[in-house]
Amino acid sequence: MTREAPPVAELPDSVVKNLLETSTTSELRPGYEGANIGTIIGFKHVNYLIEQGIIEHFRAAGAPVGRLYDEHGLGFDLLELDTRLQTALLVDDIAAVEVVPHTPSDSTEFVFKVQIRVVRDDAEKKAVTSTARAVLRRDDRVTDPDPIPEELGRFVTDHIGNQVAESFDAAPAVGHATAQELSTDRGVSDDPVIARLTEGRNAFGWKWRMPYFYCHFFERVQMSGYLRQMEEVVDRFLAARGLSIKPMLDERNWIPAVTRSHVRILDETVMEEELYTVYTVESIFKDLLYTSTMDCYVLREGRLLHTATGTITHAYGVVENGREGRLVNFDDRVLRALEGSRTGTE
CATH class of the missing domain: 3.10.129.10 (Hotdog Thioesterase)
Structure with a gap:
């Protein structure tokens, strides 16, 4: 070319x-x-x-x-x-x-x-x-x-972030698994790294290989890639908590709405690395808004490097007549799911 x-x-x-x-x-x-x-x-x-x-x-x-x-x-x-x-x-x-x-x-x-x-x-x-x-x-x-x-x-x-990002030893969680073995495991609950990152937290973890179309300048994950990651981890979290977006829309005409988003790149994630993304519900405000954090890590030489962090604040909205929107209050089912119930029901 x-x-x-x-x-x-x-x-x-x-x-x-x-x-x-x-x-x-x-x-x-x-x-x-x-x-x-x-x-x-x-x-x-x-x-x-x-x-x-x-x-x-x-x-x-x-x-x-x-x-x-x-x-x-x-x-x-x-x-x-x-x-x-x-x-x-x-x-x-x-x-x-x-x-x-x-x-x-x-x-x-x-x-x-x-x-x-x-x-x-x-x-x-x-x-x-x-x-x-x-x-x-x-x-x-x-x-x-x-x-x-x-x-x-x-x-x-x-290099982006060499003075900012934190890393920590992943060996206690990884045990005898090698980085190659971990890269072939796309599960959530049984992944030892995800288990460590979510332990004791109201959190959901997801691992995915970073594709070239999230990157720019040949190999570096760019801001838009992290925004896409934030969008998808919310979708996966809601499904895991029994609040999958399509059933909520069909049953109630409720759809997630964002009032604030924040993403900060801490270090470089490279194309085809496995990105461990942890989504943690931090606070719920007046049954109307909830704020969660997103933290992203890569595993290098047995150590986890924190490459991005962010927050996102959501509400639920109803768009009536396909045009007129309003926010709705969370009910008990939604509150229980956001507070930690995996199914959204007792």
């Missing part, structure tokens, strides 16, 4: 000033794939809009993320998204995504405050707020990279 090389031109010094001091607003459309509840866009695709808005911010600043990689060997990586959903986004919305730089002078990560606004009843309304963090990850596959402005160098790293 060959392609014509783009014209080479050094990044001007103004790029850093634009990235760190100039706000941008992009008008974007949500992806149709994200319209999971009628025409309402799910939390994953809301976060995709935030990511796209930040990528547009880099383009406007004179540092397109494709050029950063092709010419300078720097991969743009979102490290963190902390997002609150205040008004539902709809599939036909034109979302005004405002990106405001908020990077401290001594930070080695880009920090942005992001708002998404939509039009409702002929007036603009704030629908989403988020705080995002990003870095530029050096990739040695790009040979002879062009230089970058010196001030941009503080945001460049050779």
